[in-house]
Amino acid sequence: MEIENNLPKTFDSEGAENKWYQKWLDGQCFKPRKGKQNKTFTVLMPPPNVTGKLHMGHALDATTQDALIRYKRMKGFETLWIPGTDHAGISTQAVVEKLIYKQEKKTRHDLGREEFLKRVWEWKEQYGSEIVNQQKKMGVSCDWDYSTFTLDEAPNKAVKKFFVMLYNEGLIYQSDYIVNWDPILQSAISDAEVEHKEVKGFFYHLKYKVKEDPTIELIIATTRPETIFADSAVAVNPNDERFKDLIGKTAIVPICNREVPIIGDEHVDIEKGTGCLKVTPGHDFNDFEIGKRNGLPIINILNKDGSFNKNAPEIEGLKPKDARKKVEEILLELGELVEKKDHVHPVGHGERSDEIVEPMVSKQWFVNTTAMAEAAVKAVEDGDMTFFPKGWENTYFAWLRNPKDWCISRQLWWGHQIPVYYCKKCDHQWASEGDPTECIQCKDKDIFQDPDVLDTWFSSGLWPLSTLGWPDEKAMAEKRFEDFYPNSTLITGFDIIFFWVARMMMMGMKVTNKPPFQHVYIHAIVRDKQGRKMSKSLGNGIDPLDMVKQYGADAMRFTLAAGSGYNRDLNLDPERIEGYRNFVNKLWNAFRFVHPFLDKAKDELPVKSEWHLHDKWILAELNTVAKTMNEAMDVYRFDDACSEIYQFVYEKYCSWYIELSKNILYGNDEKAKVIRATMLKYCFRKIVTLLHPIVPFITEEIWGYLENEKSLLAVQEYVEFDPGLENTEVQEMMNKFIELTSGIRNIRSSVNMKPKDEIDVKLFTDDKRLAKFVYESRHFLKDLANVKSGTIRNKASEKPRRSASLATTHTEIFIPLEGIIDLNEQVNRIKKDMEKTQAEYKKVEAKLSNTNFMNNAPEEVRQEVKEKARLFQDKLTSLTQILESFQ
């Protein structure tokens, strides 16, 4: 019979992507709507940088979040997924500065602050939404009306409100402090933005003379000889027998001949270096502390661009690298350099600029995080917020249990300007949420705002609050702050646990006393197939948009979801995307098979008494999958959810149920046809429903055919476990039936039979239920293994001799082919099977004859082992008899 099929042989992913995304938007599917759970579920998207281009990390973010939010939406939660973009102070400013310089050879200083900011905004309007369009290609189902930019009015209000709050509590303070100074950005950066890298350098040993006794020469080890101009002391350990008598005397710094005190400080390690330390409070973190303890002066020898200033006249204007050479030369001339040897040591680099950061003392704004960090730790300890996988809380704790004050000022222009004002007349300083025009103390109009902007993470940290309108009451009501705060789950990568997660926790709890989210799911970092980080310099990046174009968004998404469980790396090989594209196509073709019979199918399942054994089986299997998938999705095991449904579609639905349906659908029993068509359709509905959160496009496309586009799958109810569909007996029978069928195919293959060759099969089993099952399925064996005729009897019956045969633990299979087959080959095959089975039998036998095992193992386990032994024995008996038949 020829069945007409007007569906294309391969799934048109691009067509479906364009069509359905628009339909979802038109249908308002991504807006919150009340469901049967009567609870909300909120996810906040980590805002990508406006300068960004969608990379695999974003794609993974998008996939896991979208799968989760679609799942919860279908489960009947009132879902909200909030999108947005980040102004990314440093990188955006850098991008635009570069562009302007390239086009006009002008720096930002040439343009002035106001004009420069205007240009950045123009750039943002033009290019800032690119990444949003790219996200849409992945099918993200966020509520775009909630979309927020970190420099929008709402976040700006939030930042000011929070800043002023802390300022007035005394938790924000300004201080001369040693900070990491990035000479490229010409700004302070926070500790977290410093990356330590191993750098090859030298260990220099320098001579310092002692003024009181010119015969003594102190040898001091340093990796940075150029900083001697900033030395304000020499320190030794007060317990160091070699040097303790020198404490209180005076040392003379080479080149500049400055006289500095020799002091004793516990910090100095007797073992390390030469035991003598030059103290440079202006350009070293430890020395800064030593300086504070001992009241030493701070000498700054650096300009903002990292070059040396007039405090180091011999090297003024030089950058550190050249300065070091020059100083080395001078020291050599003076005979003060006694040794120089290779030395590898970690050096801090700016995360963004990749330039060596210089510790420098400057006036910066800080947040005292002690109390906030404590609260953030407690929330996780108390279980008010939970990490998935749990192990990541260690990283979180490590950061927050040892909090350092957070340097929040940046000497940039693009960002939230610090809301602190100064009066030129009376020098008063205050913080304000508004835009003051006069000094609040002396009422003079001559005031100015602090020129620095805030660290980007200061505004990101308030993201869960500001995206819901906080602190503006009207906006909060509009955005339903009360309903959607706290968020439900935050999904992000482990690299920003302390940059972002920890700060949101601190800031969210400071404002509301509640953690800003209940769960944090930390997903893997996407790497290339060899486990290397994807980077521009290695050129090993995989562009998600290329992959979407090539294989479809669904394949891309399924691959990422299938790779996302509790692992920390996701090594992505494009071949895997291709593999899952094949799966998507498999699903499509399964639907192509079902499609012509849809008009026969009824909307409701027939009464149970009309269900065929195979119907009961597939519904029971489907039900099991529904259970597992729900459980997996609830704990962010996307990998388990994917493999479960993959397995079902391939191994259960396509390989068996569809094959077992052909006989009926191509037959003459009209009533049976209707029932089977109904079953196939019913299953397909459930399959696409289960799969929808992961592969939304193809499932929506198929749903459109199933329901004649009367509804959208995106807002249907998810499949729940139904105890009424459980049927372990039929599942067990079907497994044995599958084993039998594979056995027959195995024999066919072993005698090199062509698929077209028809066979006669004789089965022998003592399992009566199985015999009945096989008997009722007998017509299907033609389709499954080209069986023309056959019998099924109990094992005591007379069996064919010298037959191609095989035994399972429950059944003996014979295909009488005497005269055609190679008897030796058959005998060898049986013998091999026998050896294997015997080995397995021995293992369990050993247990049963071990009295310790019998005395100690639980009853359950003993029974299991006994049952196994029995099965192996049965199989061995069968195999022995078959072998004898060849005698």
Next chain:
RNA sequence: GGGCGUUUAGCUCAGCUGGGAGAGCGCUACCCUUACAAGGUAGAUGUCGGGGGUUCGAUCCCCUCAACGCCCACCA
């Protein structure tokens, strides 16, 4: 220096509270069988990093060694 993690089939990884080693991809043979060659059927492949211990029993728990990775740390 401190901490975390990884080590299971050629590759990427799963294996829950200990009880017969799994998946996907790849590989081999045969097959264009009327949903699908982006497919089907059958098949091969592992001293579960090394050593020790606890246990009737260890891929799983404990100790130890090794290799690799990541994070943190003040550049003597």
